[in-house]
Amino acid sequence: MENYTPARVGEGKYADAPALLDAEAVDQQDIGYTSRIFVQALFPYRRTDDLIRQVQNGPNRITVTSPDGLPYGKYPRLIMAYIITQAVHRQDLPEDEARRIPLGRSMNAFLEQIGLMSRGTGGQRGTVTLIREQLRRITSSSIKVEKIFRTQERDRGRGKSIDITDEYDLWYDAENPDQTTVTESYIELTREFYQQTIEAPIPIDLEVLKQLGKPRAIDIYVWLALKKYWLSKSSHRDFTFTWDTLALHFSPKELTTRYERSDFRKEVRKCIASIEELWPEVGAEVTDEGLLLHRGDPPVRPKPSRRELHR
Structure with a gap:
């Protein structure tokens, strides 16, 4: 097992998450953000009737629950990227206003915002039905972040549960995705989730995220983005x-x-290949031992420090 200690979950800021972005990179890329909570694959890849999912990595444990069923697949990942990006962009607003994330006045307008350029389709398995279902599952979801310490003498657990939304209002017309409404749909984030989101957002290239077809590839891309930042600051090449x-x-x-x-392993290889097509400089190599990641630029370059500028 490698000697890298995973960044702490639910405590302070990620030491390897960039605080500033390169202004030129921002101009050239469709910059979005994700949260440290979503570095791991929290949502299932396929439809499930499960109401709870737990991810354990060392002492860190994250539990997602939803009485309406867990969000699953590609769509909730795109939706959460949109929501988190909006939250980061709205930080200059009063907090109550910043936490209210607009979702557009029609379903097709919202689909375009999250990167789905095709028009919404109806029916039981149509885009409109699937997106509405994922929104419902997201709005009822709660995330519990814990750190579990175990010694010979005692066990200790410390954590916090966070609901994603305080309230929401969705007015989409299922029969006519182009139908606009007088009142704009929105999701209002809880204060706790909003603060968790803006504390140390992880910059990502939204165009890459939108073009990745598989939810696992999306998860691996987000994870790679964070690891590239970490590697650029570490002593490892x-x-x-x-x-x-x-x-x-x-x-x-x-x-x-x-x-x-x-x-x-075959699935991971396919995901890395699809990521490399969209991000040729990723520097990720699948080996018999695992995934060899080379030092190089993250998907969005951090702004150089003052010391680096004056070298």
């Missing part, structure tokens, strides 16, 4: 993340057989 570590992050279940491990 490259670093191997073992298959065990990757499975903790991106496998929805424990891999107990050789065939399950083999299938997982």
